[in-house]
Amino acid sequence: MRAAASLFQEAQESAPDTKKIKSTPPVTDRVTVTQLAAMIDAALKTELPAKLSVVGEVSGFHDRTHWYFSLKDAGAVVDCVMFASAARRTGSYTPRDGEEVVARGRVEYYARQGRTQLYVDRIEPVGAGALEQKLRELCQELKGLGWFDPEKKKPLPRFPRCVAVVTSKTGAALQDVVDTFRRRARFVDLLIVDVRVQGDRAAPQIAGAIARIARLSREKRRIDAIILTRGGGSMEDLWAFNERAVARAIHECPLPIVAAVGHETDTTVAELVADERAATPTQAAMRLSPDAGALLEQTEQLQARLTSLLRHRALRDRQRLRATASHPLVADPRSILRNTSSRLEASHTAMRVASRQQIASQRLRLSSLTTRLTRQRPAVVLALRKARICELRRWLGAASTGLIQRKNAYVHELARTLNATGPMNVLRRGYSVTIRADGRLIRSISDARRGDVIQTRLADGSFHSTVGDYTEKGSGNSSGESPDQDADNPPDLFKSE
Amino acid sequence: MPVSNKPRTPADASKLSFEDAIGELESIIGRVEKGEIGIEQALTQYERGVKLVARCRDILNTVEQRIEELESTATPDGGE
Numbered sequence: 379m380r381a382a383a384s385l386f387q388e389a390q391e392s393a394p395d396t397k398k399i400k401s402t403p404p405v406t407d408r409v410t411v412t413q414l415a416a417m418i419d420a421a422l423k424t425e426l427p428a429k430l431s432v433v434g435e436v437s438g439f440h441d442r443t444h445w446y447f448s449l450k451d452a453g454a455v456v457d458c459v460m461f462a463s464a465a466r467r468t469g470s471y472t473p474r475d476g477e478e479v480v481a482r483g484r485v486e487y488y489a490r491q492g493r494t495q496l497y498v499d500r501i502e503p504v505g506a507g508a509l510e511q512k513l514r515e516l517c518q519e520l521k522g523l524g525w526f527d528p529e530k531k532k533p534l535p536r537f538p539r540c541v542a543v544v545t546s547k548t549g550a551a552l553q554d555v556v557d558t559f560r561r562r563a564r565f566v567d568l569l570i571v572d573v574r575v576q577g578d579r580a581a582p583q584i585a586g587a588i589a590r591i592a593r594l595s596r597e598k599r600r601i602d603a604i605i606l607t608r609g610g611g612s613m614e615d616l617w618a619f620n621e622r623a624v625a626r627a628i629h630e631c632p633l634p635i636v637a638a639v640g641h642e643t644d645t646t647v648a649e650l651v652a653d654e655r656a657a658t659p660t661q662a663a664m665r666l667s668p669d670a671g672a673l674l675e676q677t678e679q680l681q682a683r684l685t686s687l688l689r690h691r692a693l694r695d696r697q698r699l700r701a702t703a704s705h706p707l708v709a710d711p712r713s714i715l716r717n718t719s720s721r722l723e724a725s726h727t728a729m730r731v732a733s734r735q736q737i738a739s740q741r742l743r744l745s746s747l748t749t750r751l752t753r754q755r756p757a758v759v760l761a762l763r764k765a766r767i768c769e770l771r772r773w774l775g776a777a778s779t780g781l782i783q784r785k786n787a788y789v790h791e792l793a794r795t796l797n798a799t800g801p802m803n804v805l806r807r808g809y810s811v812t813i814r815a816d817g818r819l820i821r822s823i824s825d826a827r828r829g830d831v832i833q834t835r836l837a838d839g840s841f842h843s844t845v846g847d848y849t850e851k852g853s854g855n856s857s858g859e860s861p862d863q864d865a866d867n868p869p870d871l872f873k874s875e
Numbered sequence: 876m877p878v879s880n881k882p883r884t885p886a887d888a889s890k891l892s893f894e895d896a897i898g899e900l901e902s903i904i905g906r907v908e909k910g911e912i913g914i915e916q917a918l919t920q921y922e923r924g925v926k927l928v929a930r931c932r933d934i935l936n937t938v939e940q941r942i943e944e945l946e947s948t949a950t951p952d953g954g955e
Contacts, residue, residue: 730946737939740893744931747900751924754907759917 415489422487422494431482432456432496433504436473441465447473449481449496458483460498468501471612478504509613513620516647525629531653532634534665538602540567541666542591542633544584547572551607551638551659558663563670569601575608580618584648585627592631603634603666606648607659610641619646628652638662805837823848888926893934900927 409417434449434456445460458481473479483498502510520526541559545552547570559566571587574580588604595601606628608619618624619639628635628651637652638659649655656662706713797803801811812820812834820826826845834841888896903920906912912920 730942733938733942737935737942740897740931741935744897744900744928744935747897747904748928750904750908751900751921751928754904754917754921754924756918756921759907759914759921763914 412489415487415492418494419487419489422485426485429482429484431480433478433480436477436479437475439473439475441472445473445498447475449479456496457493458496458498460501464499471502473501473503480504503612503614509617513647516620516622516625517650520625520647520651525625526650530629534634534636534654535602537668538566538666540569540599540601542569542571542601542604544571544573544587544591544604544606545608545659546575549575549609551609554659555605555607555663558660559667562664563667565670566667574618576611576615576618581621581623584618585621585623588624588627588631588635592633595633601633603636604631605636605638605659605662605666606652607638607656607662608640609659610644616640616644616646619648621647624648625651636662636665802837805835808837811835823850888923888930889933891927891930893931896927896930896934900924900931903927 432449434451437448437450437455439445439447443462445458445462445465447458447460448455449458450456460481460483479501480503481496481498482500483496485494485496487493488495524530543552543555545555552570556568559568569591571591573583573587575584584606588606591601591604606619608616616639619637625647628637628648634654635652636654636656637646637649638656638661639646639649642657645655654665656665702708805811812832814820814826815831815833818825820832826832828845828847830845832843832845834843886895891899903924907917907920907924
């Protein structure tokens with residue numbers, strides 16, 4: 379967008395510096411032509427502003443890479459030159475003879491040719507300023523509304539089936555679009571909407587077309603994208619695409635829009651609001667036409683992959699089937715029966731054996747019990763009891779006899795012992811025992827009185843006698859006599875030593 | 876076979892199950908052998924024992940016969 383961009387970049391030019399001429403040489407002095415030229419140049423430099431804008435009519439315009447023309451009005455003419463670098467910057471605009479223009483530049487005296495020339499760096503038609511101003515204002519407003527925001531841009535469809543083209547049916551832009559689609563993607567349907575692309579009636583037509591297409595897409599057949607395009611032209615020519623109505627239509631359109639308006643260097647509001655800007659109609663068409671060749675190749679690749687995968691799958695399945703089919707159970711199903719049959723037989727046999735065994739073991743058990751029971755039958759029991767009784771009786775008898783015998787023997791034994799230790803032995807040795815009539819043993823002289831009848835027992839018998847005189851021991855008898863040797867004084871056996 | 880030593884009203888021997896009958900039989904014999912019961916009771920117990928033996932024998936015979944019958948119908952040679 380050459381013209382609009384330059385508006386934004388507008389820098390204030392520095393104020394023309396006015397230097398006073400220092401001195402005026404006297405008229406009579408001689409100067410060379412060169413010097414004169416220098417003086418003229420200097421005078422121009424000091425008297426004129428460094429840059430100025432000149433309004434005038436173009437005439438004698440030549441484009442020889444650099445632009446050569448004159449600006450004239452009723453009373454004067456001035457030669458102009460615009461170098462290619464500056465000329466390029468005007469974008470599509472080229473001055474025409476007879477056109478009223480505003481040229482901005484600096485004035486210099488071209489000494490070589492003795493000409494004063496305006497070296498133009500900017501040129502535009504008179505009245506363009508007004509347009510530019512309008513454009514500037516609209517851009518700022520829409521930018522403020524966010525209509526240029528990148529986030530608002532819709533993505534373009536990758537594989538559109540139907541694309542609407544809003545353009546002039548007579549223009550070259552349409553042909554470019556159609557050719558591109560034909561070349562790359564024949565299968566995309568193109569819906570061509572003919573509109574005026576310049577003049578007063580263009581903007582409403584364009585806006586209306588976009589709105590209609592949106593409605594059509596909603597109600598009848600789906601449209602995937604819109605191409606809005608026209609060929610190159612001047613700012614006035616392209617002005618319809620800077621109109622607010624068109625901008626609104628594009629902004630409100632739910633379908634993605636690619637705008638390619640004018641030359642590469644032209645940028646219109648429509649292109650700023652659109653979802654994408656293409657430099658040329660061909661570019662726009664390319665953006666929306668998938669490369670059929672590439673797609674076909676991709677499809678073929680996918681097909682090859684799919685085929686390969688399916689083949690592998692089939693192979694795997696076949697292998698599985700083969701494996702399954704060769705399984706013993708599948709190959710010979712009867713084997714199941716045989717297995718089961720033999721298992722059944724085995725179980726059957728086991729059952730028979732087991733039941734027989736159980737009966738046999740129970741019989742055995744019963745048999746042993748019967749034997750034991752028989753041993754306990756009454757007759758036997760009785761007999762046993764009887765035998766037992768006899769035995770006990772015998773035992774009792776034997777035991778008693780034995781007992782008595784033993785007792786007797788014991789008594790005998792005791793008697794013997796008794797005898798051995800009894801007083802009989804003592805008596806046999808010559809001792810005697812004297813007892814009173816009442817049977818009481820006489821041990822002391824006090825036990826009997828004179829005249830008592832006493833009995834003296836000896837080993838082999840006894841004497842009866844009557845007590846005469848008595849003598850007490852210890853009186854008149856000499857001591858120291860051993861009792862053993864004294865027959866008259868028998869030792870006192872019963873006296874403890 | 877653990878059987879209580881307390882005297883019970885004896886059930887009809889001919890109605891006892893095999894295990895019950897043989898169990899009681901073992902118990903009786905055990906007691907008589909050990910001499911735990913008096914001689915008068917020994918006779919009664921002996922009688923009981925004989926009845927129990929008969930019952931067990933009956934059951935064994937019946938079972939054996941039934942098995943034979945079943946086998947003869949089940950085996951292939953028996954025809955099924």
